[in-house]
Amino acid sequence: MxxxxxxxxxxxxxxxxxxxxxxxxxxxxxxxxxxxxxxxxxxRVRSVGQRQYGQPAQPQQTAAYGQIPQQQGAHGQPSAHYAAPETFPGGPPTAPQQPRYSGGGGGRRGPNTKGLLIGAIAVVAAVVIGIGVAMLGGDSSDDKAGGDASTTPSTSQSSEPSQSASASAASTDLPKTDAKDLQLGGGATKASDVEGAKADGGVYVTGFNNVGASITWTVDIQKAGSYRLYVQYSIPAVDANATLTVNGKPNQQPLGMKNFIKSSDTDLAKNWQSTWAPVKLTKGSNTLTLSCGQGNQCNALVDQLWLQ
Structure with a gap:
């Protein structure tokens, strides 16, 4: 070519x-x-910025080959032949600016930072409470392990007396009598042949199984009220009973002297046991009488009486 x-x-x-x-x-x-x-x-070549919007194109002198074209303006100064399109009439419209979220009711909502902050505070509070409970529990365990005396009384150290303690105190404070101090009648007598009696000297009342036999105890009471009359007795493995009279007035129910120990041995020395009946006493002197009346089964030995 x-x-x-x-x-x-x-x-x-x-x-x-x-x-x-x-x-x-x-x-x-x-x-x-x-x-x-x-x-x-x-x-066909035109330098950038040679043509202006809205004006006819003007010819521009071309620099000679190897020469640098003349600059339209100093560095940092706007060119006389160029302006931004939006500055001319009919130029492209300016794009609307998006409003920034200011926290008001309109517009796009930002992230819920307040909820996240509250959640974080709740988690921290729960951790602190858990650590405090653990530390308190550890201190309590250490105190117990060290053998320190507790200031709070336990169940066994209750300030209120138990029923057994009250009963013991009441039985100690209230009167008690042996067979030798009782008034007998109707053929009842005193003896000490049968072993196991708790009365002083092993003395007990016998011959009580005869109709009309009686045992009377006169006792002084400092405070009127309801009490229990306890009777220590022995039977030949067969239930017995007697009529109880308080200050001349018989009780509606007889005093039961049953075989509570379920013994099958007729040996009286092995069958000593106790029973009780409710009584109402007045302040001062009171008379308590056990008697063998019609219809009673009175085959029993009696050695002690006391009040609770």
Missing amino acids: TSGNNGASTPEDDDPFGYLYADGQANGAQPPSGGYGYPNSVN
């Missing part, structure tokens, strides 16, 4: 590199100076 003149040329037929060939140079091709290498070639 060679460069040459094929007749009337058009911009499309211009060879931009014609000045490099001998025949191109013979036809007047020159190095480019803003257009193609041939004279009168069409210049």
